[in-house]
Amino acid sequence: MKVPLGITTLHLSRKSALLLLLAAGLLGFGGYDYVQQSQAVNNAVAVQATITDARVDRLDGGRGIDYEPEIHYTYRYQGETYTSKQVFPSTGIRTYSDRSKAESVVESYEPGTTTRAYVSPADPDDAFLIRERTPFPLRAIAVGGVLSVIGVLAGLGAKNPGQQELRPASEGQPAPRESWVARHGATMHRLSKQLLGICFAAFWLSMVGLVLGLLNTGGFGGAPQGIQAELLGPVGLPLIAAFCFWVGMILSLCLYGVWSFTEYRQLRQRLPAPKPPSPFRHPSRLVTILGTEDGSLSEYGKRVRLTGWALLIAAGMTTALAYLLYTAG
Template sequence: MKVPLGITTLHLSQRNALLLLLAVGLLGFGGYDYVQQSQAVDNAVPVQATITDSSVDRMDGGRGIDYEPEIRYTYQYQGETYTSEQVFPSTGVRTYSDRSRAESVVESYEPGTTARAYVSPADPDDAFLIRERTPWPLQAIAVGGFLSVIGVLSGLGAKNPGQQELRPASEVQPAPRETWVDSHGETIHRLSKQGLSVCFVGFWLSLVALVFGLLNTTGGFEGPPQDIQAAFLGPVGLPMLAGFSFWVGMILSVCLYGVWSFTKYRQLRQRLSAPKPPSPFRHPSRVVTILGTDDGDLSEYGQRVRLTGWAWMIAVGMTGALAYLLYTAG
């Protein structure tokens, strides 16, 4: 599929078209929900509501266990009586991974008490209790923006990058100066693979130990959920510390592999015939296209670019996941 885009043309495969369609959907829904929340927060008027029921609902999903604050209340607006269960001014449901955070929301809304609710004059049957925006719209916009950038860069890239054939190594003069990574390349490669294997196994073993520690602390699966005060070196704190350490070890191992792989890429690039194509790592559209190409459609040079790019992408993604986890835990 070819899409004219100003002075250039966007070449979209079926995969890129689906990616851009998903990105547009996230951007549209996130933007719509953000506008809706903003209008609700800015235009809503306060009314008195009577709480009829409040609880924390446990939701078991593919990502784990989440907790949703559920509050049911009645209110009157312009002589009419309404019932609502909406807590925040959002079309989506806001959940928490920590039960105590969901409980902190409902603890101020005991059944039988009165509280302040907010009503939009244009939609009086859709009130809410807490006058603040949820983070979901901005998260959807951020993800949609990232996916759209990837899709556009892939469509703008060269049609067949990473397919350049290499000259025999005997025809290439060695580099005038050998770096430390060049001289110790095999050692770095071996250590990165061994470190990644050990940390990967250690991380999952630490998760198993964490599950057993939680079961021993809480007395098993039976009984109501409860807060856990984990000692730093206790049956819960120690596996968490080990899991954190092994996760950091995996990041370092992937980075080490990325350094070795980039060195191999530079060596292979010397074997390209003139005129050499632009370096993919200086042209994001090229490297994105290569990342989405199957190994069977790439030359040895393209496969090395693909492995190097994915190594750094994985390292960045793992680092971002760790930073997000530390941020939410704090």
């Protein structure tokens, strides 16, 4: 599929087109929800509401367990009586992975008490209790922006990068002075794969230990204090172990990436002239190679793909860990 874009043309595969379609959906929904929330926060008027029910609902989904603060209330606006259970001015439902955070929202709204709700004059049957925006729209816009950049880069990239055949090793240029990584490459390769396998298995074993610890302390479905265990207790120890093994997986991927990048540089010396641009200096070429099946790539392209994915996964795992530490703090 060819899509004109200013002075250039995007050559989109089916995967790239679907990626851009998903990105457009996230950007559109995120932008709509952000505008809707902003208008609701800025234009809402305060009314008196009576709480009829307040509880925390447990939601079991594919991503794990989430907790939703569900608060039912009634209110009057311009002589009419309305009911609502919306807490935030968002079209989506705001949930929490930590039960205590959901309970901290609910504890301020005891059934039978009165509180302040906010009503939009243009939509009086859609009130909310907490006058603040949720982070979901900005997250959707951020994810949509990243996906759109990836899709555009894939469309701008060369049609068949990573398929260049290599000259025989005997015809290559004189080998440069070997680096420390090149001299110890076999050891680095072996250690990185062994460390990754050990840390991966141990991480999931620590997750099993965490689940058992939560069951023993009443952390599932119980009071929030059941999760506030000692650092060296049945919950704290598996968490520490999971953190260490997660970091170990990141380090093993980085070690593999360094070794693999060294192998890539050696293979690049065997490319026939004129050599194509380096994928690690041209993101559009790298994105295209990352999305290409191994069977369509040469030895050089496969090495680029493995190197790119190792470093990309390590960066994603590091970002996820930093986000969890930030939210936990």
